[in-house]
Amino acid sequence: MAALDLHIDDIGKRFGAIDVLRGICLRVAAGEFVTLLGPSGCGKSTLLRIIAGLERADQGHVRAGGRGLDAVAPKDRDLAFVFQSYALYPHLSVHDNIAAPLVMRELSSLERLPVIGALLPGAIQRKRSIQERVRQTSGLLKLDALLERRPSALSGGQRQRVALGRAMVRKPKIFLMDEPLANLDAALRIHTRGEIARLHKEMETTTIFVTHDQAEAAALSDRVAVIFGGELRQVAAPADLYREPVDLDVARFLAQPFLNELAVAAPIGGGLMIGGSRIIIRDALGSGLAGTLAFRPEHATLAEKDHPGALPVRVTRIEHAGIDAHVFVDAEAGAQFVARISAERARSLRDGDNLGLTIDAEKAWFFPSNGSRQRGDHSGAA
Amino acid sequence: MILGQSSSSRIVSHAVLVTGAIIMVFPFLWMILASLTPQSEIFDGSLLPTPTLHGAIDNYGTALSAIPLLRFMANGFVVCLAILVLQIAIAIPCGYALAKLSFPGRPILLVGVLLGLLVPVQIPTIPIYIALAKSGLLDSYAALVLPWIISVFAIFLFRQFFVTFPDEVLDAARLDGFSELSIAWRIMLPAAWPAVVSFSIFSIVAHWNDLYWPMVVITNPDMMTASLGIAYFRQAGEGAGNVGALMAGGVLVTAPLVSFFLLMQKHFIRGLVLGRH
Numbered sequence: 001m002a003a004l005d006l007h008i009d010d011i012g013k014r015f016g017a018i019d020v021l022r023g024i025c026l027r028v029a030a031g032e033f034v035t036l037l038g039p040s041g042c043g044k045s046t047l048l049r050i051i052a053g054l055e056r057a058d059q060g061h062v063r064a065g066g067r068g069l070d071a072v073a074p075k076d077r078d079l080a081f082v083f084q085s086y087a088l089y090p091h092l093s094v095h096d097n098i099a100a101p102l103v104m105r106e107l108s109s110l111e112r113l114p115v116i117g118a119l120l121p122g123a124i125q126r127k128r129s130i131q132e133r134v135r136q137t138s139g140l141l142k143l144d145a146l147l148e149r150r151p152s153a154l155s156g157g158q159r160q161r162v163a164l165g166r167a168m169v170r171k172p173k174i175f176l177m178d179e180p181l182a183n184l185d186a187a188l189r190i191h192t193r194g195e196i197a198r199l200h201k202e203m204e205t206t207t208i209f210v211t212h213d214q215a216e217a218a219a220l221s222d223r224v225a226v227i228f229g230g231e232l233r234q235v236a237a238p239a240d241l242y243r244e245p246v247d248l249d250v251a252r253f254l255a256q257p258f259l260n261e262l263a264v265a266a267p268i269g270g271g272l273m274i275g276g277s278r279i280i281i282r283d284a285l286g287s288g289l290a291g292t293l294a295f296r297p298e299h300a301t302l303a304e305k306d307h308p309g310a311l312p313v314r315v316t317r318i319e320h321a322g323i324d325a326h327v328f329v330d331a332e333a334g335a336q337f338v339a340r341i342s343a344e345r346a347r348s349l350r351d352g353d354n355l356g357l358t359i360d361a362e363k364a365w366f367f368p369s370n371g372s373r374q375r376g377d378h379s380g381a382a
Numbered sequence: 383m384i385l386g387q388s389s390s391s392r393i394v395s396h397a398v399l400v401t402g403a404i405i406m407v408f409p410f411l412w413m414i415l416a417s418l419t420p421q422s423e424i425f426d427g428s429l430l431p432t433p434t435l436h437g438a439i440d441n442y443g444t445a446l447s448a449i450p451l452l453r454f455m456a457n458g459f460v461v462c463l464a465i466l467v468l469q470i471a472i473a474i475p476c477g478y479a480l481a482k483l484s485f486p487g488r489p490i491l492l493v494g495v496l497l498g499l500l501v502p503v504q505i506p507t508i509p510i511y512i513a514l515a516k517s518g519l520l521d522s523y524a525a526l527v528l529p530w531i532i533s534v535f536a537i538f539l540f541r542q543f544f545v546t547f548p549d550e551v552l553d554a555a556r557l558d559g560f561s562e563l564s565i566a567w568r569i570m571l572p573a574a575w576p577a578v579v580s581f582s583i584f585s586i587v588a589h590w591n592d593l594y595w596p597m598v599v600i601t602n603p604d605m606m607t608a609s610l611g612i613a614y615f616r617q618a619g620e621g622a623g624n625v626g627a628l629m630a631g632g633v634l635v636t637a638p639l640v641s642f643f644l645l646m647q648k649h650f651i652r653g654l655v656l657g658r659h
Contacts, residue, residue, distance in 0.1 A: 054553050075559040087550035091572035104559035166558070 003030040003206045004065035004078070004173040006051070011060035013046055013230075020046050021230045024060070031204045034235075035217040038227035039253070044210045047227070048176050051208065052081050064174060075105075079174035080167035084182050086159045088151040088166070095147040098137055098165045102130045105170065137169045140199075157188045161195075168199070175200075175207040181216060193219055214254050218242070226250050248367040251294050258326060258338040260300065262293045264366075295364035297326055297340035302349075303356045310356025313337065318346055329357060410636075417441050417629035424625055437626060442634075444627035445615075451631055453604065454611030455638070461526045461607055462589045466582055468531035473581075474574070477540030478566040482552060492541070498534035503595065511598055525599035526607065530589065536581050543577040544570055579649045583642075590639055608635040 006028040013021040021043045028034045036044040049055035051062055053074035062069045069077055080101075088097050096103075103112060107130075110116065111123040118124065138144050141161045151159055160180060167175060180196070181189045197220055200207055211217055217224045218238035225235045226249075234246040245251035252259050303310050313329035316336075325346035327339045337357055349355075367373050416424050418433030420440060426432075445451055479485070480492055510529050511520075519525045547570065555565050571578065596610040606614060612631050643650060 049553075052553075052557060054556065074553075074556050077557075079557070081554065081557050083550040083554060085548060085550050087548065087554040089551065089555070089569060091569075091575075100555075101558035104564070109564075166554075 003204055005030040005032075006174060006206060006208070007061075007063040008047070008051065009061040009063070011047065011050060011057045011062070013043070013050065013055070013058050019230050021050075021057075024227075024230075024232050026225055026232065026235065028206060028208065030065075030206055033200050033207045033209065033220060033222045035209045035211060035221040035224045036227055037211060037214060037217040037224050037253070040212055042227045043230040044212075044227045045178050048081075048178050048208060048210050051174075052079060052176050053077050054081075077174075078172055079176055080170070080172035082163050082167050082175070082177040082180045084179040086151070086163040086183075088159060088162055090151055092150075093147065094143060094149050094151070094154070094162050095134055095138070097151065097162055098143075098169050099130055099134045101166060101170045102133060106130065133169055137165045140168070141165045141195075156184055157192065160184060160192060164196075164199070168203070171203075172205065175205050175209075177207065177209045179211055180209075181211070181213075189216075196220060214256075226253065228253075243363075245365065245373075247372045248292055248294060251365065251367070255296070258297050258340075260295050260297065260337045262335050263290075264293050265290050289368040289370060291366055291368040293364060293366055295359055297338040298324075299360040299363040300337060300339040301358050301360070302327060302329075302339050302341060302345075303358055305354045305356050307356040307358065310358045313355055313357045315349055315351055315353045315355065317351065318349060320346065329355065331357065413629045413632050413636075416626060417633045419626055421624055421626040438630075441624075441626040441630035444624060445630040445634060448627065449611060449615045449631070450603070451608075451611060451615075451634060454606050454608045455635065457523075457526075457605060457611075458590055458607040458609070458635075459638075461523060462586050464523065464527045465530045465589050466585050468527065469533045469536050469585060470578060470581075472532055473536035473540050474571055474578075475563065475566045476537045477544055477574075478562075478570050480537065480541045481544035482547070482549070483562070495534045495537050495541070499538060503529075507598060514599060520599055521602040521605050523605070526596060526605070529595065533581075533585070536585070539577055539581055540570075540574055543574045547573055576649070576652060579646070580652060583646055583650050586642070587639060611635075 006026075008024055008026040008028075011021055011024040012019070024047060026034070036047060038044045046055060050057045051069075053069065053072065057070075064077070064079070089100060092100065106126055107117070107123065111120050111126070118127075134147075135144075138147055141164060143158070143161055143165060146154065146158060146162075151162065154162065160183075163180070177196075181192055184192060193216060196209075200220075209217075209220060218241075221238055223235055224238055224241050226233045226241065228249045234241060234250050236244070241250065242254050242256075245254060248261070252261075302313075305312060311331050313331050315327060316330050317328040319326040319328070320343055323343055324340050325343045327341060327346060327349060329337050329339065331337060339357060365373055412430060415431045415433055418438040418441065419431035420434060420437035423434075423437070424431045480488060480495065514520050514525045514528075519528070551569065552565060555569055560568065590607075591609055592607070593609040593613060596607045597613070600606055600610060603611075603614060612628070612635055615631055616628055
């Protein structure tokens with residue numbers, strides 16, 4: 001089915017004295033699944049509400065399929081919204097909840113009346129078509145057995161499916177989802193996540209999904225847009241985002257769950273001094289600025305204490321996490337690091353062991369204190 | 383039974399309640415018995431009149447024939463229903479707007495509604511009377527209905543009820559194609575159903591029993607409501623001084639309300655509790 005592309009152009013929004021959103025520009029291709037990721041209060045939900053027309057932007061424009069949406073009422077934007085709280089109509093049955101958008105759009109106010117409506121020509125046929133589509137949707141979401149129930153008699157996961165059904169039933173061109181999984185328990189969240197991915201694959205509707213959970217974003221999205229403090233920091237495919245974060249906030253936010261950080265002075269002679277060892281981080285070359293060295297736990301390895309170039313460290317704690325283990329170590333300089341190694345190897349380690357920590361310089365980052373990292377050209381080897 | 387309450391304190395509280403109930407019920411009981419007793423035997427010095435069959439036939443016959451009592455009751459019914467329907471038709475959208483829509487002047491309007499709650503009906507009686515007189519509406523249903531159709535109490539009650547309604551559901555409705563008015567009718571009204579039911583009970587009881595306003599605007603017996611009709615019966619016509627027939631009229635006029643109350647008792651009590659929040 002047809003999907004629309006979405007252009008978000010220089011959107012700004014203030015609540016009182018606070019800039020909630022500043023100069024947000026984002027292009028979403030037709031059929032693409034884009035996640036807005038950021039900590040709570042970063043403005044991602046406000047952006048979604050602006051796209052939906054539920055909130056008015058102070059500046060900037062939203063266009064869908066080339067059509068400007070700024071002056072279009074929410075119901076005429078041809079998009080559907082799934083709310084975190086599900087937002088079902090409490091007094092209507094599951095069937096009527098799903099049917100509501102069709103009934104409100106396709107029947108006149110006279111045809112909606114209980115007795116008179118049934119007598120009007122054409123209304124019966126339209127009502128039958130609505131029922132047909134409600135049935136299809138409920139079948140797709142396995143809600144058939146629940147159609148007569150009220151939302152209050154449903155579990156959280158069932159309510160979520162009804163909310164999805166209500167959004168899907170009129171086949172919108174764009175889906176907006178505001179943390180739809182946040183109120184579900186962990187197992188159900190992962191299950192529903194799969195359902196959403198499956199539905200997106202089937203329907204190929206352009207989808208904007210808001211979450212603060214980076215695992216959710218990575219699992220679902222074609223691209224992730226990371227928002228901090230009302231600013232769009234980076235838009236990239238999940239794997240690129242993890243590998244090449246543009247700044248320290250993004251790197252931290254995508255930590256799984258740990259990130260090693262070390263404040264360092266301006267690099268001298270093309271290398272950073274960490275304790276007694278010097279490591280070369282390509283990012284840092286030529287910047288001449290102080291900043292932060294950061295690397296993911298899997299980009300550090302533990303070697304013998306006297307391994308050449310290794311930083312002498314002492315094991316303080318080991319956390320097993322399935323196939324891997326996180327080893328927490330103290331360096332002599334007082335810094336703390338985490339290395340991710342195989343659980344197999346971690347079995348031979350004990351608290352208090354003295355080891356050497358080596359950092360994969362190819363994969364570590366240097367974030368200058370004045371903001372974003374320069375994207376290094378990684379084609380040439382050091 | 384309330385846990386932890388000793389049986390002696392339960393006996394005391396029940397005794398108090400039973401005494402109160404007897405005091406409340408006694409006038410009704412006396413009214414019913416007097417309506418069944420011949421006029422001459424009502425005040426024979428006993429605490430309760432002694433009913434007889436011919437007394438009953440006599441009293442009810444007089445009540446129904448001396449004045450158009452059924453006409454009065456029909457008037458009262460039409461007036462109560464019209465007032466209630468219009469009150470709800472106005473108060474639901476108003477309460478919704480005050481609770482959920484943001485527009486300039488909303489806080490001042492809300493204060494206006496609260497101030498309206500403080501003004502008893504006796505204060506604007508004369509200006510309203512003059513307005514009705516000048517528009518030639520005295521002695522009509524309009525005179526009985528129109529002054530009541532904006533109930534600040536209803537607006538405030540519904541507004542309080544709507545304030546807690548989740549905003550996301552309203553946003554969802556707006557995206558689903560509901561207009562603001564259809565949100566008010568199709569979503570807010572069903573959600574506020576308990577409040578609507580308890581308000582309806584208050585409204586019907588108040589206007590069925592109201593004597594003051596009909597007395598101000600109605601002089602034509604054809605337009606009288608039930609309460610005014612009974613008052614009229616007491617003072618004029620052949621019913622004057624006939625206490626038995628008067629009580630029979632009282633029973634007939636009270637009966638619909640009492641049966642309505644018994645039917646809706648559960649809602650009524652819930653409504654009283656609701657009003658406290």
